[in-house]
Amino acid sequence: MLALTMTGACVAKGAAVYRQSRAVWAVVAFFLLSVFSxxxxxxxxxxxxxxxxxxxxxxxxxxxxGKRVVxxxxxxxxxxxxRISNLWIVNFDGSEHRPLTTGTYSDASPRWSPxxxxxxxxxxxxxxxxxxxxxxxxxxTARLTDLENPPSDICWSPDGKQLAFTSLVSxxxxxxxTLPAPxxxxxxxxxxxxxxxxxxxxxxxxxxxxAYSQVFVVAADGGAPRxxxxxxxxxxxxxxxxxxxxxxxxxxxxxxxxxxTTNFEYEPLHTELFEINVNDGSLQQLTHRNGPNESxxxxxxGKxxxxxxxxxxxxxxxxxxxxxxxxxxxxxxxITSKLDRDADGPRWAADGKGIFFTYxxxxxxxxxxxxxxxxxxxxxxxxxxxxxxxxxVSKSGAYALQYETPxxxxxxxxxxxxxxxxxxxxxxxxxxxxAKKLGKVEELWFExxxxxxxxxxxxIKPPDFDPSKKYPLALLIHGGxxxxxxxxxxxxxxxxxxxxxxxxxxxxRGSTSYGEEFANLIHHAYPGDDFYDxxxxxxxxxxxxxxxxxxxxxxxxxxGGVLTCWMIGRTDxxxxxxxxxPVINWYSWVLTSDLPSFSTLYWFTGNPWDHAEEYMxxxxxxxxxxxxxxxxxxxxxxxxxxPISEAEQYYAALKLLxxxxxxxxxxxxxxxxSRRPSHQVAASxxxxxxxxxHRKKP
Numbered sequence: 001m002l003a004l005t006m007t008g009a010c011v012a013k014g015a016a017v018y019r020q021s022r023a024v025w026a027v028v029a030f031f032l033l034s035v036f037s038x039x040x041x042x043x044x045x046x047x048x049x050x051x052x053x054x055x056x057x058x059x060x061x062x063x064x065x066g067k068r069v070v071x072x073x074x075x076x077x078x079x080x081x082x083r084i085s086n087l088w089i090v091n092f093d094g095s096e097h098r099p100l101t102t103g104t105y106s107d108a109s110p111r112w113s114p115x116x117x118x119x120x121x122x123x124x125x126x127x128x129x130x131x132x133x134x135x136x137x138x139x140x141t142a143r144l145t146d147l148e149n150p151p152s153d154i155c156w157s158p159d160g161k162q163l164a165f166t167s168l169v170s171x172x173x174x175x176x177x178t179l180p181a182p183x184x185x186x187x188x189x190x191x192x193x194x195x196x197x198x199x200x201x202x203x204x205x206x207x208x209x210x211a212y213s214q215v216f217v218v219a220a221d222g223g224a225p226r227x228x229x230x231x232x233x234x235x236x237x238x239x240x241x242x243x244x245x246x247x248x249x250x251x252x253x254x255x256x257x258x259x260x261t262t263n264f265e266y267e268p269l270h271t272e273l274f275e276i277n278v279n280d281g282s283l284q285q286l287t288h289r290n291g292p293n294e295s296x297x298x299x300x301x302g303k304x305x306x307x308x309x310x311x312x313x314x315x316x317x318x319x320x321x322x323x324x325x326x327x328x329x330x331x332x333x334x335i336t337s338k339l340d341r342d343a344d345g346p347r348w349a350a351d352g353k354g355i356f357f358t359y360x361x362x363x364x365x366x367x368x369x370x371x372x373x374x375x376x377x378x379x380x381x382x383x384x385x386x387x388x389x390x391x392x393v394s395k396s397g398a399y400a401l402q403y404e405t406p407x408x409x410x411x412x413x414x415x416x417x418x419x420x421x422x423x424x425x426x427x428x429x430x431x432x433x434x435a436k437k438l439g440k441v442e443e444l445w446f447e448x449x450x451x452x453x454x455x456x457x458x459x460i461k462p463p464d465f466d467p468s469k470k471y472p473l474a475l476l477i478h479g480g481x482x483x484x485x486x487x488x489x490x491x492x493x494x495x496x497x498x499x500x501x502x503x504x505x506x507x508x509r510g511s512t513s514y515g516e517e518f519a520n521l522i523h524h525a526y527p528g529d530d531f532y533d534x535x536x537x538x539x540x541x542x543x544x545x546x547x548x549x550x551x552x553x554x555x556x557x558x559x560g561g562v563l564t565c566w567m568i569g570r571t572d573x574x575x576x577x578x579x580x581x582p583v584i585n586w587y588s589w590v591l592t593s594d595l596p597s598f599s600t601l602y603w604f605t606g607n608p609w610d611h612a613e614e615y616m617x618x619x620x621x622x623x624x625x626x627x628x629x630x631x632x633x634x635x636x637x638x639x640x641x642x643p644i645s646e647a648e649q650y651y652a653a654l655k656l657l658x659x660x661x662x663x664x665x666x667x668x669x670x671x672x673x674s675r676r677p678s679h680q681v682a683a684s685x686x687x688x689x690x691x692x693x694h695r696k697k698p
Contacts, residue, residue: 045463045498046436046491048684051677052078054491055428056410057088058402059109059390063116066398067092069425070100070110070119071412076677077104083677087121092398092414094425100134101125109152113160118220120144120154120163131165133220144222149211153237153244158251161220162278166213166236166245169227173210198265202594203641203671213238215245215256217278228254228281233264241271243294249302253277255286257294257307268598269312273305273329286329292320295345299352303327306335306346306355314601316526317482317512317519322346322357324372335370339378340515343368349417350395356381358389360513362456363486365389367401369417381420384487386410406441406458407433409489437463439497444504446540450532453518457506457537458485460497465546472551472695475538475567475574476505479558481526482519484511495684501553501691504541508533508563524605526559527566527618534567550575550696555687557581558642558671562620565650568631569623576694578632578687581642581671584650586615594640624653630660632690634683636669662690 060071069092074085084104090097101107105125112119119134126143129150134141145151149168156163174196182188193207201207213234218225229235235258236242245256254276260283261270273286273293286305287293291312296305305325310318320342325332336343341359348355354371357378367382367389384405385391391401396416403413403424411426439460448455462471474496478485485505493503507514508530510522522530541547554574556564561582568577583589587608590599600607608615616622633651635644647663654661664686666679673683 044435044437046438046495047498048495048681048688050432050436050495051491051680051684052076053429053432054409057412057426057428058386058410060392060400060402060412061110061112062092062392062394062398062400062414063112064114064395065116066394066396066416068116069400069412069414070112071400071402071426072108072110073099073428074410078677080104081676081678087119090412090425092425094423097426100139109154111154111156113156113220114158115160118160120156120220122151122154131163131218142222144218144220145225147225151216155244155246155254156220157217157247158249162217162251163220164215164217164245164247164254165225166215168211169214169230171210171212171232198597199594201640203639206638206640206670215254215276228276228278229283230281231260233260233262234258235260241269241292241294243271243296245276246296246298248275248298249300252279255296255298255305257292257296260285266597268595268601271309273307284328286325287332288329291318293323297346297348297355298327299348300350301352305329306348308344308346308357315520316510316523316602317516319516320344322355322370324355335372336378342512345389345391347391347393349393349397351397356391356393356399358385358391360387360389360484360486363484363488363507363513365486367391367399381417382413382415382422384413384422387486387488404488406460406487406489407438409491437498438494439463439503440465444506444537444540446536448509448529448533449536449539450529453509453533455506455508455533455537456514457504457540459541460490460493460503460505462497462500462502467546469546470548471500471502471546472553472691473538473541473547474501474503474691475534475552475554476503477534477554477556477560477563477567478505478507478511479556479560480512481510481522481530481559481562482512483559484513486513492684496688499688499692502541502547504537506534506537508537524603524614525618526603527563527620530563531566531570534563535571535573538573548696553577553691553694555580555691557673559583561642565620565627565631566623568629569620569626572628574629575696576630576632576691578634578690579647579650580633580673580683580687581635581639582620582633582646582650583642584646585619585621587612587619588649589642589646590615592643592645621649621653624650625657627654627657627659630690630694632662632664632686634664634666634673634686636666636671636673636675636679638669639671641671 056074058072062069070089072085073088077084087100087107107123110121131145131151151165151167154165174194215229215235216225236256243257245254257271259271269292271292275284291310293309296307308320321334322336322343323332343357343359346355346357365385366380368378369381370378386402386404393399398416400414403411413422413424415422442459444457484507496503552574555578557580561579564579633647635647651663674680
């Protein structure tokens with residue numbers, strides 16, 4: 001009986017074990033299926049390495065007859081770790097979409113000849129950037145120039161026989177002394193480099209050689225270029241402002257915006273319009289005021305000039321208006337004085353009855369048409385342009401633009417005055433975004449706790465968002481500070497959302513596209529009360545119930561890097577922070593950045609030694625003793641806009657305070673960390689891993 005009992009007990013126990021095993025294996029199977037499902041889901045999410053997969057259509061150029069569009073197709077080559085661009089063409093109806101150039105080169109700035117038979121562009125396919133011409137009927141291509149320095153700002157003459165462009169021309173370098181020559185056979189070090197200019201280095205180009213941009217013309221069928229301008233100051237677009245030359249309708253002169261004074265380094269926004277005689281290079285000044293006068297365009301009959309600018313009041317932000325003046329610059333008057341938004345890029349309609357231009361409103365860049373008739377008001381003819389407002393207009397009234405939305409990094413769209421419904425012709429990332437899910441983007445308005453002002457922001461939720469769950473939050477802060485976020489694609493933010501973060505990005509006070517008064521709330525007060533706007537945004541999204549209040553993170557670059565440090569100096573609510581290429585100490589920044597005169601004129605009340613208390617009060621280093629938040633700092637080693645010495649100061653201060661921190665230096669990178677695609681990948685990975693390592697686990 002005992003045996004039977006024990007046998008029965010064993011059977012009963014075995015059955016229980018069997019049932020338990022089935023339950024365990026069911027849990028294990030469910031777990032494995034969940035893991036595989038999660039892995040599959042994650043495989044459908046964006047990753048940092050997808051930087052190499054995203055393509056952007058930019059600089060759309062519509063043909064004179066309005067039937068075709070040539071654009072620049074930008075991508076990143078994973079083999080060479082370089083950004084490349086080629087030219088593509090598509091018909092106005094979206095048909096016959098095909099490449100014009102191929103290869104791992106930089107083909108850029110396509111410009112149609114007036115009759116539409118040829119295309120001028122700039123390419124480095126022969127080693128360094130030069131000017132090329134392509135015949136559209138045969139595809140034959142010829143190189144026009146062999147310049148020492150790259151050409152830019154190319155523009156066809158009205159008869160199609162010449163092209164104007166700008167290029168750097170070397171000047172006599174400064175010389176302090178004549179050095180002794182080394183003995184025969186000796187190998188001495190390179191001689192010292194001497195600088196005497198205020199602007200002696202610039203973000204991107206680096207340390208500048210003695211050279212100034214000059215205006216040239218070259219025959220469209222080849223030959224030596226002819227230099228029209230001279231003098232030791234920049235002509236046309238340069239580091240100190242200005243814009244590309246344009247031809248007058250009769251083809252005998254060029255209109256150019258330039259900072260053409262001996263004081264150009266000390267008045268960086270003071271540009272004037274000049275007319276250059278193509279025959280002898282003589283200059284006639286058309287505008288006379290202190291402030292920018294840029295982006296000129298001449299009416300088809302040659303009688304009027306439209307341009308953008310403002311009277312400089314040395315404010316942090318000043319609304320840019322459109323002006324129309326007689327051809328000689330007389331009778332200048334604003335035609336957008338009632339529009340409290342920055343108007344830019346004026347282009348006359350072919351019939352001369354109106355002007356196209358762009359402006360941004362609440363983060364959305366718009367294309368508008370303004371009739372010149374008395375009492376005319378702007379009419380929006382397209383939304384969702386890229387932040388730069390790239391568009392071109394044909395003689396027929398059709399126009400092409402660079403289209404961008406939160407789910408579209410950049411495509412070509414077309415419309416016309418007679419039919420303003422946009423037709424998006426390209427879909428460069430269709431396959432990528434079919435395979436990779438994007439996070440849903442929502443608009444958010446909230447009140448600032450400081451003064452109850454309405455602040456606009458956007459939320460990106462992770463793909464497959466579940467409102468019943470709690471998610472970590474990443475607050476993303478824009479730079480500038482006079483700039484904006486908006487209805488545009490945010491690759492880095494989408495990558496963060498794909499990794500399970502809800503991303504919040506806002507336009508706090510100081511942001512543009514909300515009027516001059518709102519932008520100038522930070523005039524001589526940045527950083528400052530923008531803290532409350534950003535902090536209120538965090539409170540607003542916490543109130544929605546799907547954010548884990550124990551997992552809040554903050555990240556920003558440039559001006560956003562400043563505000564990131566400003567936030568953690570005033571609150572401990574964030575578990576970790578990432579400050580990318582910030583300014584830490586305004587005093588040192590003014591004296592080490594590439595634009596010393598700009599900051600002392602527009603962002604402060606004077607030079608730092610005369611206002612040391614003001615400079616220190618607004619420097620985030622003054623709050624560093626309050627910081628407890630683990631902080632990651634990243635800057636490019638060739639960043640001259642916010643030199644790496646700024647991040648190094650903050651890093652040293654945090655280390656002295658024994659605050660957890662790390663410093664990442666990117667070799668060869670200027671401001672923005674985007675010269676090499678792999679560095680853009682690395683920046684995303686470092687930030688995400690920094691945040692992940694500091695997340696509070698359940």
